[in-house]
Amino acid sequence: MLFEQRCYTLKPGATAAFWQAQVDRGFDLVQPIQQRLVGYFSNVSGPVDQITHLYRYDSFDDWQGRLHGLYGVPALEPYFRTVRALTTAQQNQFFAVAPIPELNPLWGANRDWVPDHPPPLLPGIAPDSLVEEHSTVLLPGTIPSYWEAWREMLGEAVAVNPARAC
Secondary structure, three states, X not given: OEEEEEEEEEOOXXXXXXXXXXXXXXXXXXXXXXXXXXXXXXXXXXOOOEEEEEEEEOOHHHHHHHHHHHHHOHHHHHHHHHHHHHEEEEEEEEEOOOOOHHHOOOOOOXXXXXXXXXXXXXXXXXXXXXXXXXXXXXXXXXXXHHHHHHHHHHHHHHHHOHHHHO
């Protein structure tokens, strides 16, 4: 399983035109990636005029086949020209699921939600929830210690509050 985060930094004031380009393009031609779309997000803090897309793919080959297959669709060329003219930068990152099941309520440990299927119901998740992203920069070789610290913290939290084990 592979996640892709794609961030587009737009020219100042171009956000409305970006959203309109999505509507004008329509969604039928981009079904291969729409089927793996977790969501589009606009920043409410941090860089201004930035849009983030998050996708979930089965593998790197799945990502490559779905995304690169769109570049050969002639009907999408006007959309690509429009959006590229609005963009000042693009950044892509790939992510793997953390090895701790409690940190992944929708993915991993036999919970693998695929975006083109109905999402599972999660306790305490409201439809108007805020998505918050955290990035942690670690020293080389410290990832195993990082995950172990999470396991220890979660174990203590579950012992104090068994409801957190959900």
